[in-house]
Every structure is written in C-alpha cells, then in structure tokens.
Amino acid sequence: MAGCLDGIKVLDMGRYQAGPRCAMILSDLGAEVVKLEAPGGDESRGIGKVYWSVYNRGKKSITLNVRSEKGIALIKELVPKFDMLLQNFRPGVMAAMGLGYDTLKQLNPGLILINVSGFGQQGPYKHRPAYDPIGQAMSGLMSFTGFPDGPPVMTNSPIIDRITALHATIGALGALHRRDVTGQGQALDVCLLDTGYTLMEIPIANYLLTGKEPQRNGNSPGGISPCNAYQAKDGWIYILAVPQDMFGRFCKGVGREDLLADERFSSIAGRGKHAKEIDGLVAEWVKARTVAEVSAVLEQAEVPFAPVHSIA
Structure with a gap:
C-alpha cells in the first residue's frame, strides 16, 4: 500500500539516532530512503544489531567514502535524483567537503537539506559534538529530573534524540509542502538543544513569570496531588x-x-x-x-x- 510520501526520495547521511530516526519516519510514511554509509559501516553498528536495525529499517543501503574526491563527486551525481538529503555532521563539515547548501541547491534547486546537530548551524557552540545526554544537561531538563534529595537525573530513554527526529520530520514535511508552492527547496536547522528547551517550555515560562526555579519532585510534577x-x-x-x-x-x-x-x-x-x-x-x-x-x-x-x- 502506498504511503503519503510515495515517490519521495531521501538520501540519509545521518549517523546514530536523531538523524537516522527522522529518515526512518519518512520511510514509514512511504518515502524511498537510501542510507549512505562509510566503508566499514555506520559507527552505530558497533552498538549492536538491534540499535542499528531499529533506526535503519525499511531503508536501502549504499557504501561511499565521503572523505574522498571520488566519493564527493558521486554524491554530487546523486543529489539531483533526491528530494531530501539528511545529514548530522557537525556544522561546517558538509561545506568543507564541498557539499554545503549553496552547492547542493545549484545541483538541485528543489532539494530539502535536513541539518541535524547538537547546538544548531549558528552560534558559539555550533562546533561542539553532542549526544542526547548533553542536550538533557544543557537545556536544564536534567536539573529538575529526579528526587529532591538526589542528584540531577538523565531520562533513561533518549528523549532528546527521539523528539529531535520528530522536529526534523515535521520541518521536512513543511518544506515539502512549501516546495509544492514555490518549486524551491530549503535548508532546515534542527538541533538537540532546541528540543531540550521545548521540553522545558512550561518551567522556563514559569521562571520568567515568577523568578522561581523548578525543583526536582520525583515521580510527581509538583504542585498538584494526588x-x-x-x-x-x-x-x-x-x-x-x-x-x-x-x-x-x-x-x-x-x-x-x-x-x-x-x-x-x-x-x-x-x-x-x-x-x-x-x-x-x-x-x-x-x-x-x-x-x-x-x-x-x-x-x-x-x-x-x-x-x-x-x-x-
């Protein structure tokens, strides 16, 4: 049965979770997703079969050395054949490889580039590497998770990675609709830290209103009962x-x-x-x-x- 994204092609250059999970969702919606891996395979294969299989199910796979001139040339040949390209290298890496958005949109003006990173494509922390726990810590989410007499606690489920994937998917679908109107693609900027802030939107708003910092309340939200x-x-x-x-x-x-x-x-x-x-x-x-x-x-x-x- 055809999905709502039937006919859409996605080149997935993502690694680990947030990026590949976005591509996985697009695949679930019917897109044809081609996973591009470096020789030797995606680093996440080393975490175990289950991890890699869950986030890369439903995808086709090709191997290409993106650190070589020949590999870059082949990617440039592929770009006009795809509707979306997803990547989660640190900001600046794609441009350094000759695959910045200005180059890509010349090859394919309708291309939607999905950039996923730790701290965004701009700003003082853009070059820092990051994973889910870093987003939890820096956004403040970890500071009020746990029990009052205990330390800050990380949610054991990588909630930042997973919601970042959803944000990227929502942005990609919006860009796809916009392309239907204008014929032009665009570059999306999605990051783990922003996701952390969205999870903290009520505590942050309450702090701005009252000046009171949220406290750890264990298994209760605090201020309501039972x-x-x-x-x-x-x-x-x-x-x-x-x-x-x-x-x-x-x-x-x-x-x-x-x-x-x-x-x-x-x-x-x-x-x-x-x-x-x-x-x-x-x-x-x-x-x-x-x-x-x-x-x-x-x-x-x-x-x-x-x-x-x-x-x-």
Missing part, C-alpha cells in the same frame, strides 16, 4: 486524580468522602499546597492492597491509573 507512583503489596501503580471531579470520584471509590469536606483538600490549589498529606493518605490506602485490587477500584471510579510495568 499524582504520583504508589507502592502496593506486589508492585507499583501510578494514580492521577487532580481535577476536581476526578478527586471526588477517587474519594468516593476508596471510601474517603470525608476528604471532600476538608478545607485543605477542597480545591486543586489546596491539594497542591498539602500534597504531602494527600500523598500520605493515598499511599496508606494503596499499600494495603495488590495492584489488581487498586486497579479494580480505580477502574470502577473512572480515575486515571496505570500499573508500573517493566518491559518483561
């Missing part, structure tokens, strides 16, 4: 009953309608102010039951919940 992971007899379960109607249903479901009459807990703001008390009450109720028993009550009460599963 919204946390609670330990049952045989595992953990996440419960979110913040909105007024949901909190009312939660109280009725667990047989604590008296809490609704308590002024401390009568509003979302009040429950946020007294989050420790609410968490303590919920934790006490949960720990006396199994995950299945808690789930049954919350299902009946129409309160959002989820057992904390492992992959197994």
Whole structure:
C-alpha cells in the first residue's frame, strides 16, 4: 500500500539516532530512503544489531567514502535524483567537503537539506559534538529530573534524540509542502538543544513569570496531588486524580468522602499546597492492597491509573 510520501526520495547521511530516526519516519510514511554509509559501516553498528536495525529499517543501503574526491563527486551525481538529503555532521563539515547548501541547491534547486546537530548551524557552540545526554544537561531538563534529595537525573530513554527526529520530520514535511508552492527547496536547522528547551517550555515560562526555579519532585510534577507512583503489596501503580471531579470520584471509590469536606483538600490549589498529606493518605490506602485490587477500584471510579510495568 502506498504511503503519503510515495515517490519521495531521501538520501540519509545521518549517523546514530536523531538523524537516522527522522529518515526512518519518512520511510514509514512511504518515502524511498537510501542510507549512505562509510566503508566499514555506520559507527552505530558497533552498538549492536538491534540499535542499528531499529533506526535503519525499511531503508536501502549504499557504501561511499565521503572523505574522498571520488566519493564527493558521486554524491554530487546523486543529489539531483533526491528530494531530501539528511545529514548530522557537525556544522561546517558538509561545506568543507564541498557539499554545503549553496552547492547542493545549484545541483538541485528543489532539494530539502535536513541539518541535524547538537547546538544548531549558528552560534558559539555550533562546533561542539553532542549526544542526547548533553542536550538533557544543557537545556536544564536534567536539573529538575529526579528526587529532591538526589542528584540531577538523565531520562533513561533518549528523549532528546527521539523528539529531535520528530522536529526534523515535521520541518521536512513543511518544506515539502512549501516546495509544492514555490518549486524551491530549503535548508532546515534542527538541533538537540532546541528540543531540550521545548521540553522545558512550561518551567522556563514559569521562571520568567515568577523568578522561581523548578525543583526536582520525583515521580510527581509538583504542585498538584494526588499524582504520583504508589507502592502496593506486589508492585507499583501510578494514580492521577487532580481535577476536581476526578478527586471526588477517587474519594468516593476508596471510601474517603470525608476528604471532600476538608478545607485543605477542597480545591486543586489546596491539594497542591498539602500534597504531602494527600500523598500520605493515598499511599496508606494503596499499600494495603495488590495492584489488581487498586486497579479494580480505580477502574470502577473512572480515575486515571496505570500499573508500573517493566518491559518483561
């Protein structure tokens, strides 16, 4: 079955995750993606079969030495045959190889060049190498992830890489539409640091408004309750009953309608102010039951919940 990008051709010069994952999504949407690897293969092959296979599935593959004159000449021959070229070398490397955007658009005015980097194509940090944890650290995301009495924590899932891939895909689709209107391609600038800032948009806006830095709150967003992971007899379960109607249903479901009459807990703001008390009450109720028993009550009460599963 044809996808929405059927007929679109993408030359993927990306390595590791953010770049190749963008090309993978374009492939999922129906584009023909050709993966260009250096002799000996992409460095990410050394991480293991699963890593490379996941982000390069659905792609065709060619090998080319982009550090040689012959290799550069061959890429220039290929460029007019493609709609998009994706690369995540450090800024300036493509131009140094003779493959800067000014050169590429002369070869193919409709080409969409997707540039993925750590810190963007401009600015004082553009030449720095970067990976997902660097984006998490520098954007501030790591500073407020974790528990209050612990160190900054990296999310174990490479969320910066993956969302950067989505940003690149969205930009590529927008550029493709614009090309349909103007006939001209364009160069996109997508970076890991910008992705980190988008994940921090609410904390950043709140800081600009109040001057207060966000704090680490463990498994709770902070300032709202009940919204946390609670330990049952045989595992953990996440419960979110913040909105007024949901909190009312939660109280009725667990047989604590008296809490609704308590002024401390009568509003979302009040429950946020007294989050420790609410968490303590919920934790006490949960720990006396199994995950299945808690789930049954919350299902009946129409309160959002989820057992904390492992992959197994």
